[in-house]
Each structure stands twice: as C-alpha cells, then as structure tokens.
Amino acid sequence: MKLVSKTITSLSLIFLVSFSVFANGDKDVQEGEANPINTQEEITDYILHHVKDSHDFHLFDYFSNGEKHEVGFPLPVILWGENGLTAFMSSAFHHDDNGKEIVERGGSKFVKLHGKIYELNAGASSVSFDEEHHPTNASTPIDLSITKSVFGILFFGLLMLLWFGRLAKQYTKNAIPTGFGRVLEPLVIYVRDEIAKPNIGPKYRKFTGYLLTVFFFIWISNLFGLLPLGFNVTGQLAVTAALAIFTFVIYMVSGNGHFWSHQLWMPGVPFLLRPVLAIIELAGTLIIKPFSLAVRLFANISAGHIVVMSLVAIAINMQDQMTGVGSTILSLVLSLFITLIEVLVAFLQAYIFTMLSALFIGMAVEEPEHH
C-alpha cells in the first residue's frame, strides 16, 4: 500500500507542475473579450457544462487585466481513430470547445466540439457544420481518454483500495482496527448486516463483495461531487447505467429455477393470466428495474448539483432586486442548507442503490418456501 500512496503523491506532483504550464498557455489564446459569467444564459450554460463530463479538469477561473485565466489541469486524451491509437494531453486544445483548434497527431486531425472529440475526414482542414450544428466532415473516434469522470473513477477506486486494503491488512495484526479503519469497519458491517443479509438471505456472502464495492463507490463519488473540485461521476448517466447493468447481469445470471418459473409461468393464477403476467414480470425485470436504478441515481445527483449551483447563482441573478449583500446572504443561506441536504442525499442514494440491488438479487436467488 505504501507504493500506492507514493504513486498518488507523484501523480499529484505531476498535476501541480502541469498546472502552471496550463495556466500560462491560456494568456496567448484568450483574446480580449474575457468577461466573468454574469448573465442568466451564461450561468445556465455554465451549470450545464459543469454537469457534463469533460476532457480537462477545470477548478476555477480568475480575471486579471481583462483576461480570463482558467485554473485546472489537463488530462490525457487517448483516441482510437482512423490511423490507430493516439494520445496527447487535453491542453493541446487550449480550452477550445467549438471545433476551431485543430490538433494534428499521427496523421489525423482532431477537434473538440461541445465536449466531444471529432476526427476530421482526410483532406479536410476545418470543420463544416450542417443546419443543426452537427459536423458534416468528421467522424467520432473511439474515445479512451482519461476524462474528468474517468479520472474520478480511478481516483475513487484507488482511494477505496488504499483505505480498505489497509483495513484488511490491519486484521492480520490484531482483531480490532485502529485509526481510520475504526470508522470504515462499522460501515462494512452496516452494509453486510443491514443491506446484504436481510435482503438476500443465507446466500448473501457471494454478493456482499459487489454490494460493498457499489455502496462505497457511489457514496465516495457522491461526497466528492459535493466538494468544489468539479467531480460529477455519479451524475453521469453512462456511469449509473453501467452500475445498474452490473446489478442486472448479476441477478440475471444468479436467478434460480424458482425465480424463472415465477417470471415466465406464474404458478397459482389462472392459465389465461399467465402470459400477461409473464410480460409484466419480464418488463419489470429486464427494463424497469435497471432503468430505474440508473435514472434514480443519475437524476438525484445531477439535480443536486444543478440546484446547488443555481442557488449559488442567486448571488448574481438577484443583485438588482436585493443589492449585492442581500443576494449573497440569501444564496449563502440557501446553498448551505441544500448542501447539507445533499450530504444526506449522497448517503441515501448510495444506500438506496445498494439496497435495491440486494433486493433484486435476493428475489432472484430466493429459495421456494417448503410448506
């Protein structure tokens, strides 16, 4: 584990070094009209942009001499395009998100447009758009970049490995963990005793590893999303959908005969009703359950982010009506209140996702009652 913490230290050092380079590079690119965001439309755009995944890690902006300085660090862009694998740092785009900055690597030309990277077709020198502002002469390469969310996933994964790996190691020395392990242990016991055991039943042990991983991953992601660093991992539909599909695959694979007989040919009801029930049950199992899992988590976390940022924006939007001081106090009080609720929601959503996963798995592995 010492090796891991060393790796983390050196990684953060690399980011710190690239920080300044990134910030300096800005000055040349930004031309004049740099204004702080202060109209409602700009705020809405800013919020929607924040909620999305992005190719670089943006922390904050500051303005001096009428110039905008973005502070953050670039993340590696890894693409599989027409000419094979290419990798470069996202700073190569110089914060351009409108397809103007063309990056040439390995014989391919890449542009970034609304958070998505396009590869220009051979021969093209700039992007051309159709009426709906979709590029016409570019294709989308397979994007394996370490985006903000991927960086978050890796970071949270490492954190979990570090924390729980250390906890696991502590048990080899003595039966009761010390320090931070003493905080983690009751949480592990909580998930095992309150989520896995009551919902799954005697076969809980096989699934506890997955449930623990999901629970802590979602919880840590949610909590980090509340920090002003800009993580929004569990607010990405792709991430929550992947988590929901994990649960889906697990309960589909481990479903026993009893479960499938109740799905497809419900015993104890009139024969005519059975196909109807089978359709309803299958719709629930195949579509509604994973969909609700994914959308619930995504919507709750995204909504939390949007609400907090909107409340922060009150300080700007309401300035005219209630003076700067008044709007700032109002936004501070409201956003503080909502942030506290979000801390609760962070845990609650992790709990609900894990609980429902356990419940669905429990339904699939439930043994028939012997009368």
Add this chain to the structure above:
Amino acid sequence: MEQLLENFSLDLFVKQTVLFLILIFLMVKFAWKPILNSLNDREEGIKNALDSAEKAKREMENLNADNDRLLKEARAEREALMKEARELKEKMISDAKEEAQAQAGKMIEQAQAAIESEKKSAMAELKNEVAGLSLEIAEKVVRGELSNKDKQLKLVEDMLGEAKLN
C-alpha cells in the same frame, strides 16, 4: 428522453464498465475477502468466548450447588453422628448405672446372706456354748448341793413341788 440520450456517452459507459469490473475484482481480492473473513472469525471468536463463559458460569453454578448440597449433607451427617453419640453415651451411662446397681444389689444380698448365716452359726455356737456352760454350772451346782445331804433332799423336794405345779 432525448436529453437523457444526449447525456449518455457510450465511451464513458464502456470505460466505467471495464474500470468498475477491475475495481470489483481488486476490492474483492484485496479488501472484502480478508475483511469479511476476519470479521466472521472475530464474531465467531466472540460468540465462542461468550458461549464458553456461559458454560463456565453454568458449571460454576452446578459446582456451587454441589458444594452446598455436600455441605448440607455433611452437616446432617455430623448432626446424626452427634445424636447417635449422645444416645450411645446416655445408653452406656444408664447401662453402667443399671449394672452397677444390680451388682451392688447382688453384693448386698450376698452380704446379707453371709451375715445371716454367720449369725445363725454364731447363735448355734452360742447355744452350744451356753448349753455346755449351763451343764457345767449345773454339774458344779449339783455337785455342790449333793455334797450336803440336806440340800440334796431339799432339792428333790423343790423339784417335786415344781413338778406338781406343772
């Protein structure tokens, strides 16, 4: 719905799936398995310790009950022994008394019998002696009387007078 689909990035989905699969595998191998095993072991250990403590307590109780019972038995036995001893003592004393009394009675009887027989023999001897003495005295008196003729006559006369009276 369109907004939802726009939010969905297939690249991120694939990356999350792969990374999460790796994370599950690593966490299960390096964290959850050892943690859950140790927790189970510890809980088992605690349960065993509690069970054995309970067992020890119960054994202790049994032992105490045994001790109490033994003590009570011993006390009862002692009581019985003492009672028996007391009875024995009393019996011995009374026996001895009776025997002594009987012996004493017998001895007294014997003594009385001896005294009686001694008395009888002494009386008999005394009678003999007295008879002998009387005879001697009578002889002497007779002799003295008969030495004188008158006196002899007088005696005969007296004796005859006496015989008449009879």
